Amino acid sequence: MQVPAPFDYERATSVDDAIGLLARLGATARLVAGGHSLLPMMKLRLAHFEYLVDINDLHGELGYVKVEPTRIRIGAMTRHRELLESPELLSSFPIFHDAERVIADPLVRNRGTIGGALCQADPSEDLSAVCTAVDASCVIRGLDGERVVSMAEFYRGPYETAVGNAEMLTEVRFPVRPHGSSAYEKVGRRAGDWPVVSCGVAAWVEGGVITDARVGLAAVGPNTTGIPAISQALRGRAPSEDLYAEAGAIAAAYCAPVTDQRGSAAYKRHLAAELTRRALRRAVARIDGREV
Amino acid sequence: MSFSKLARETTHSFSKLARETTQRFVDNDLTPMGHGRMLRKEDPRFIRGKGRFIDDLQLPGMLHLAILRAPIAHGRIVSVDVSAAEAHPKVKLVVTGAMLAERGLAWMPTLSNDMQAVLATDKVRFQGQEVAFVVAEDRYAARDALELIDVEYEQLPAVVNVRAALDPSSPVIRDDLEGKTDNHCFDWETGDKAATDAVFARADVVVRQDMVYPRVHPAPLETCGAVADYDAVDGTLTLWSTTQAPHAHRTLYAVVAGLPEHNIRVISPDIGGGFGNKVPIYPGYICAIVGSLLTGKPVKWTEDRAENLTSTAFARDYIMHGEIAATRDGKILAIRTNVLADHGAFNGVAAPTKYPAGFFGVFTGSYDIQAAYCTMTAVFTNKAPGGVAYSCSFRITEAVYLVERLVDCLADELKMDPVELRLKNLLRPEQFPYTTKTGWVYDSGNYEPTLREALRIADYAALRREQEDKRARGELMGIGVSFFTEAVGAGPRKDMDILGLGMADGAELRVHPTGTAVLRVSCQTQGQGHETTFAQIVAEEIGIPPADIKVVHGDTDQTPFGLGTYGSRSTAVSGAAAALVARKVRDKARLIASAMLEVSVADLQWDKGYFHVAGDPAKSVTIQDVAMRAHGAGDLPEGIEGGLEAQICYNPENLTNPHGAYICVVDVDPGTAVVTVRRFIAVDDCGVRINPMIIEGQVHGGLTDGVGMALMEILAFDEGGNCLGGSLMDYLIPTALEVPDWETGFTVTPSPHHPIGAKGVGESATVGSPPAVVNAVLDALKPYGLRHVDMPLTPSRLWEAMNGNPQPPI
């Protein structure tokens, strides 16, 4: 059994309480949500914090998937499993279901949260690619109130985000537009493994042409970011295998993978292209009702 | 009413009551009186969380030990400052290598007669090596105090690349060995070089292939650990530890620690998987003993996952060059191989003394060939020691991989179907017992029916048709075949010992007055189901139901001497001992029965559980009647002692040779190079089958291991010697989602010398399956013109190969 160094523990009763505790305890305090990223780091003694502020009691306040006419809002404490099992998300943004099926294992999904996943900012984090594809914004709350940042602004580098010391992520929200669908493709070395590369796509098709499409690639750079060049290349054009291949080529050119135990940089670059093609193909097929 | 009758009736009703109460939560089929399919007797306790593992043990006043390990692969220790750790309020003891050296305990012998540091004194030689330990009031404090120990190292260049280990410019790792000027560990050869060279020289076809069997790790679910409890008053040491060989360990502790052997008791409670990882003695066990000796308190040490993966016995790590010679029409003539073996920083291989390369000599496989030759060089590197662990049957895993890959390479060269090529070359039944060209005697085998059974289950012809259709559509489907012969049950004491201890095993059987029994064996189950299999072996021989036979193992004070469980030796050796000791008891029971029935022994007939008068089945006594009589009142026949028990020590005449034919079907995604194992057919012949369900379980586990090694497992290192597989996020082992529903079958070729004709089966599937998977993947990749790609066939490595860049993993 791996054991962490000593730390003190507080249990927040509300979002305001959590932020207050963080403000009072300073930089040596960390929020703990599902704990599936934080605790292993502490047990391996790669990270040490003097205080943990447990926000699991905020699941009532921050655990939700709310579908509104023009947007969907997901509370930061919503667990992977709740995303996987949400019928609303399955019908409007199947990308969540696709991705959650292949994130970690049931144990991790039972506890791990979308807030923890995004705030961990692991370069291989799957939900970051999902949120990038659906054009999500992150709601960050601090002592002075809320601010909303785009996914691109949210990430500041590997394991770094825009969330400041006495702040927390409370919500992820993204627009709902008609005539669209989404899909997620991932290659891992084994079930439950982090992606070698994964790719999320959201696309909208009207009158036989793509009106918009967004791609998010995980594990091929310091952070997941959108690839505007792909969106530009796709807009206004009729979906076709050639077009998907073109998008894939842009993805491959755009990404910056490194060789590691999960795979060579060349292979990852290849996957960026291949998975972009596959995810686009599937998202468009879903819009056409050809696939679910 | 006589006492014995009363006793029998009351016990009968007691046992009925006991059975009724257990029946409520035991769903065992209690029916087989001997061999047959029955649920495992041990499973209710495991399934209900009642297993008792080392880390469950709590003793009054117990302290906790944590080990400080080397952060670098190679470095000289300049200084160790433990003062801050000693000042920690919960710390009781801090011990360094220097302190052990003062007591002559800094080094210990390995199972290969090398020396290994318990705690480093001069240098650290691999990342994760033991440097100091702390004993504290709890595990957290012990771990915290490790961070207070200040070690200064002078970093030395690490020898990581095994191919460069013998370069004169390489730093010498083992400068502790007198006069050592290089990293050479040993040379070994087998077979006849001249004869082999001659056959190669005149062969029509010679195929050569380099292949790597990468370093892998057994990664048992339970890591290693120990609780040492030294009683200073009576001078006894009790050591609970994760060991697959409690008796051998006890003897070694007696030698190393200088304690009298009778004052040492080694207890191996429930073990959460071994796979060879728990054969060696690890420094941690010695540290726990020293900790208890010095504090006078029980001391617990439990490894964490990273410690287990980075510092305990690995497996494989062979770089092999193989050559196979054949006639143009596919008759295999000879096999030649040269191996470079990475043994890590200390030679910690657990193999019989005369076999430094284990049983790799069986690399001639299951084929009738004219000549064979192997040379091997083993070297030291700055990596963890170990070597044969992971269900490898003493390196038969490597040998079978070599030959089964070579045969497929030859089939590719000859454009022959790999099944046809194998059928043409398999040993024929009349050739057994067969002496291989490297001197191994295969006790028995009937290979062709086994392969044909696998082909039948697979519907091989249909698979080939399906493959043809798919190829035409650009889909990549592959069918891989492997055929293996194992050599298990080490071993005859004339040939085999470990550190001078003969590999014979004892068994003791005691039948109680009421007719239930206890069998004591020296082997140690780690999940193989010995408590069931061994009860069934005895049941078959003396007709007492398995449920009435308790199997005691894993405690040196409770069991006769023997060398433990690894190399699939339990059923082959201890199982034979159990059958023979039961027969010995039955022989004595026969004498008593003859007196009870007042007929001569010759007139008695045995009918699994009863003796009856020949020709008059109504006149009978049960084994239970005899048991009561053996312990009861009244005289016994002249010369017969009371009681019904016996003890033996079984020295196997030879190894047993299970064999099997495996067929794997894979699909490879051409776009991502992801391999899916779609079907796997395993037909095993392990001789007489005691409990088919347990055999199937062993096979399922081994096949899963095999898929893991073929597709994902590797213990990799960076250039600095940092282990890249220190967690289960980095060292991948397969899950149920990576494997298909196994399709198993069997044939039965009994061992001629084993008392019940059984052969070991624990490692067959681990040995036989990796080449089947790799052969299948390469078969799928035929359109790419690839003859070989090294394991692990991860998507990335495979994609690189498909794009013309196949690379060895090391």
Ligand SMILES: Cc1cc2nc3c(=O)[nH]c(=O)nc-3n(C[C@H](O)[C@H](O)[C@H](O)COP(=O)(O)OP(=O)(O)OC[C@H]3O[C@@H](n4cnc5c(N)ncnc54)[C@H](O)[C@@H]3O)c2cc1C
């Ligand atoms: C075995 C295993 C396999 C995994 N496989 C995958 C995989 O395949 N793909 C994948 O994407 N991920 C994978 N993960 C990661 C998993 O998804 C994350 O561990 C999990 O989602 C993180 O969420 P959490 O709630 O557990 O975060 P925690 O561990 O509790 O927190 C992570 C970090 O986020 C901070 N934090 C948490 N919530 C907030 C908040 N609301 N506001 C501000 N900061 C916050 C914490 O302070 C901490 O720094 C795996 C993890 C494990 C253990």
